């Protein structure tokens with residue numbers, strides 16, 4: 094790892110000031126992505142601004158219509174929180190399936206969103222749920238936040254502060270994990286509301302996306318078994334050493350069908 | 361930079377570069393070499409320690425991030441020369457071969473018991489996702505953790521109250 098300076102501000106305003114003062118500074122949340130990347134010398138920030146003690150970034154609470162999750166809340170805390178289990182049980186289960194217990198004890202939702210790994214789990218949930226991402230300066234809809242491979246709408250020095258998630262009783266996430274890392278080889282988050290279905294796919298390789306053709310088909314009465322015939326753009330999938338693009342695309346259909354079989358959709 | 365770390369109940373003042381990983385501070389500075397390094401990718405769990413009683417990978421954390429927290433390593437489990445019930449269970453149930461993964465397995469095992477006081481074998485298997493073993497094939501590790509959990513529960517209710525949660 095290259096040398097860097099370190100600071101641990103206790104207030105959001107101080108963290109923002111540290112980041113604004115140095116274009117090469119980076120926020121450090123759980124470090125479960127940033128530190129491995131720095132160890133591999135794929136990133137060399139001049140300064141790490143540790144967010145661990147920034148009190149404005151913590152807290153999990155029921156909010157009007159759903160939940161508000163502080164950016165620094167860990168995957169383990171979100172998985173176990175009674176309000177999340179009650180209002181968005183699929184999100185709690187998703188958080189409990191990220192990586193392994195040690196990763197869940199450190200990794201945060203804010204870090205995961207800011208990183209927007211094309212195989213990460215949360216982006217699929219937030220896109221399907223129509224969640225909103227609060228930053229220090231604005232609130233963004235999930236579909237405006239995720240802009241591509243490891244890319245988000247965050248400006249340099251802008252911090253994710255919290256995530257607003259609508260209550261979602263009828264929702265499920267199914268992931269085919271890459272066996273070594275548990276990242277999604279492919280994952281599908283399916284939501285049903287009175288307005289219809291929403292289906293988001295992660296792990297395709299080109300970044301999280303909504304499978305709108307499947308949403309339309311499900312809205313007009315199709316079932317999981319009918320998804321085989323629903324168009325799914327092959328350009329949204331890439332191959333790597335873990336799986337070919339064709340296999341990933343096939344898994345996406347299976348993941349959505351399995352999500353639809355979840356007891357959450359029984360009623 | 362100067363940092364204060366509390367490890368196994370002892371406070372240390374160390375002067376280390378910011379980039380020092382917790383695992384390197386433990387091994388190279390404090391000579392607590394029971395915490396192992398098994399990979400470069402944050403995947404093997406050989407480096408697992410407890411931070412305020414919760415399992416974390418000490419290779420994926422800066423030493424300075426552990427300031428103000430209680431760090432427990434494998435060396436901190438035995439009390440007065442007597443193995444912790446989870447350590448003893450690994451011994452009795454032959455939960456190791458070369459032993460490289462063992463400190464991490466035991467620290468992860470204790471984190472499982474913290475959350476699931478009487479874990480079934482399926483729970484243990486799923487919860488060991490972050491710990492790799494190249495030797496045993498896992499069966500005896502899983503048995504050892506189940507037995508360790510039983511022994512801890514018995515100790516908590518029986519003759520040695522207060523040891524139920526490890527530390």
Ligand SMILES: Cc1cc2nc3c(=O)[nH]c(=O)nc-3n(C[C@H](O)[C@H](O)[C@H](O)COP(=O)(O)OP(=O)(O)OC[C@H]3O[C@@H](n4cnc5c(N)ncnc54)[C@H](O)[C@@H]3O)c2cc1C
Pocket residue numbers: 119120121122123124125126127128129144164165190191192193196199200201202203204205207208210212213214215247251252253254274275276277401402403
């Ligand atoms: C072995 C392993 C398995 C994993 N498995 C999975 C998996 O199955 N599914 C999955 O989704 N993820 C997985 N991950 C990734 C894990 O969830 C990470 O914790 C997460 O992607 C990053 O969160 P973090 O808090 O660790 O962020 P960090 O690593 O600290 O930061 C990540 C990036 O986000 C920036 N950042 C952090 N916080 C903020 C903020 N509040 N505002 C703006 N920018 C910020 C940082 O500067 C950095 O660029 C895995 C990781 C490991 C090591």
Ligand code: FES
Pocket residue numbers: 396397398399400401402403404405406407408417418419420
């Ligand atoms: S050495 Fe820490 S996970 Fe492998």
Ligand code: FES
Pocket residue numbers: 455456457458459460461462492493494495496
């Ligand atoms: S006993 Fe050798 S790696 Fe597990």
